[in-house]
Amino acid sequence: MNILIFDSLSKKKKKFIPINKNNVRLYACGPTVYDYAHIGNARMAVVTDLLVRVLKTKFKNVTFVSNITDIDDKIIQASNELKISIKDLTSKFFKIYNDEMLSLNVNLPDIQPKATEYIKDMIIMIEKLIKNKCAYVEKNHVMFDVESYKHYGKLSRRSIQEQLDGARIEIGEYKRNARDFVLWKPSDDNQPGWISPWGRGRPGWHIECSAMSKKCLGTPFDIHCGGVDLTFPHHENEIAQSCSAIQPNAEPGKFCRYWFHNGFVTYNGEKMSKSLGNIKLVNDLLKKYDGETIRLCLISAQYRQPLNWTKDILEQSKTTLNRIYKNSKEIHNERYEFPLPLENEFFLEFLESLYDDLNTPKALGILSKLINLKKNKSNGNDIKLIQAINESLKLLGISKKAKPIKKIYSESIEMLIEERNKARKEKNFDKADEIREKLKSQKIEIEDTQEGTVWKKLD
RNA sequence: GGUGCGGUGGCGGAGAGGCUACGCACCGGCCUGCAAAGCCGUGUACACCGGUUCGAAUCCGGUCCGCACCUCCA
Known part of the structure; x- marks a missing residue:
């Protein structure tokens, strides 16, 4: 039996053929950890988890990488607002995220790289992009030159003109082109930063996934996952960076083979x-x-x-x-x-x-x-x-977990049930019903089963 | 405006030219002191208008409506 996967780049359902059947590799864009996960984050996690489970039924070795974004302007902002350090904030919500996903029976990824631990790899990739003349430095920023990549727009199906028409962002002084995007930007004294060839600064949004997927999986890998909303600009930019770092105008297939996008909640x-x-x-x-x-x-x-x-x-x-x-x-x-x-x-x-x-x-x-x-x-x-x-x-992943049954002993409840069962035996049903109602008013629901009377607390 | 995805019974949601999934809810029956659970069973559908076909929810043409992306976003 073949596994079929809908590939959003070709917009076709395709037979899944791994690059190396002895090691199937996939990457998913993970959460930015500055707040509790919402149900949309969970959908992506559950769906990719299921994809991995299904792949494992056919392929012995599957390597699944999903990153944690722990440096980002939203994080900086949240850290300032909550007056706690970035590290405390991100490690708190990183842990919460993993705990919550485990509650949903999501297996943890094989590798869960954190952006801040791969700054060096991002710098190396940016240097390569500059060397390949796909990026330029302007006022301590490093920008990706979208014009340099001829396959730009293939994933999101947008022509250059369309994007210019639709562009609502102002062209920064450091931008040559409206669509160019940041690879590296400077940090002021109050912002976290790392020493780089372009001064103290921090990475742009997209470069982390390119650097981490390359480092953790190698390119090309098999499947790249994420929510549909990431198609543009995040994934489009990832393709441009990752491919251009390999070689100018490298085909999108040099980066990954299948694009797997889940729908919105x-x-x-x-x-x-x-x-x-x-x-x-x-x-x-x-x-x-x-x-x-x-x-x-x-x-x-x-x-x-x-x-x-x-x-x-x-x-x-x-x-x-x-x-x-x-x-x-x-x-x-x-x-x-x-x-x-x-x-x-x-x-x-x-x-x-x-x-x-x-x-x-x-x-x-x-x-x-x-x-x-x-x-x-x-x-x-x-x-x-x-x-x-x-x-x-x-x-x-929906089989019942072997949860220990909490036997909350409640004397009054047990006594009332006993009393009711006695009444039932004596066919004093008025009294039995009275007790049922009494328990119900205490938010206790009882059920007579073959194994006897059981009760549970209503929410 | 551009791009993409959709409109299926009361609700959720597959399917994809003839065999009308499935779940939840409803209704009827069995069971039960009652209730719950369980079991058996019935019904209702493919946005609209044309066309192709012996036959269309499924194909073709058009219309209408919804949602998302184009700006941070899973």
């Missing part, structure tokens, strides 16, 4: 933005929902489609997940240690849908079919079905 049909105040933080959502529930929401639409985050979507996923777990109860209580069941036709059908450009909605549909099939089997225990369901849940 909107909230009630609008883009999440700070000015609209509709940013949904992962941190807040995790207070009320399991990571698995949030993850299921994020994969309920195919990754390239826009995902509209509404009030109901989480509740719906919660119910769905609940049903999945209830119907695969015994699966979670047993540990199956199979190698990936590639001879299992049920699992293969599921896998095929993911191989088709990560068609998660289809995959979830197949999973439901498998569960229904298992339920309807007279013995209900077909080992192949159980195995397929189990592996499918594991691959999607």
Whole structure:
């Protein structure tokens, strides 16, 4: 079976053929760590995590690199506002980011390079760009000369003229051309900076990804991931820099082979933005929902489609997940240690849908079919079905974590339940219902099951 | 204005010329002291207008509407 990936550079779904099948390499533009992660950050992380998981079903070695941007003007600003050092700020939110992603069952990247640890590599790349006459120095700035790269605009499909027409930024004194962008800029005494051949300064926005992907993966590598909004200018500029550093006018394919872009998360049909105040933080959502529930929401639409985050979507996923777990109860209580069941036709059908450009909605549909099939089997225990369901849940990253069940002993609650069960035995149902209502007023919901009465605290 | 992506049943969301996914919700039934859960079952759909075809949600032409990017952004 082939893995198909939609490549945003060629705008085609293409068969995935790695450069080196013994080591598949991919890079994703990671977060700028100055605030809590929002659900859009999480979508990118979950989707690329799933991509890596799927690739690993076919290729033994997959190297996934995703950076952490820990130097940026937004960080400087936040640090000033909050009156804490840049280092304290970035290390705090770096840790929070990783913790939150782990809650969503996102495996950490194999390498998570921090921009500040690769300044030297950025300087080397900038020097190379100057040497190749693709960049120029002007008033302590180093600018990339967009005119020098003939493939500029290929990814975002913008002609030079269009960009000039649409340009709303003023041409800086140090810019020869409106579209030229900063590789290096000077820092004043109050700004963080590093010594460079162009004076004390700091890198521009795009150069870090070019430097780190080259250093950590080597070029060309296989897949470059990120949110659609990064297509322009970030990814366009990355291509220009990375390729020009190899050789003037090098083809985009010299940098990476597939561009993988995930769609946006909107909230009630609008883009999440700070000015609209509709940013949904992962941190807040995790207070009320399991990571698995949030993850299921994020994969309920195919990754390239826009995902509209509404009030109901989480509740719906919660119910769905609940049903999945209830119907695969015994699966979670047993540990199956199979190698990936590639001879299992049920699992293969599921896998095929993911191989088709990560068609998660289809995959979830197949999973439901498998569960229904298992339920309807007279013995209900077909080992192949159980195995397929189990592996499918594991691959999607929504299988229930082996969380220790917190047994919060509450004497009053236990006593009331006992009292109610006694009343039920005596067929004193009025009293039984009274107790149910009483518990409900304390936000305790009870449920009579075959294993006895269980209770849970309502939110 | 330019570029790109879309408009599928009450909602979410696949599919992509005939076999009308799937989930959530609704409704009916079974089960249950009740409730919940579970089980069985029913229904409703492809933005609009033309065309091609024996047959179109799916192809072609046009229209309308939405969203995103072009400025920091996942």
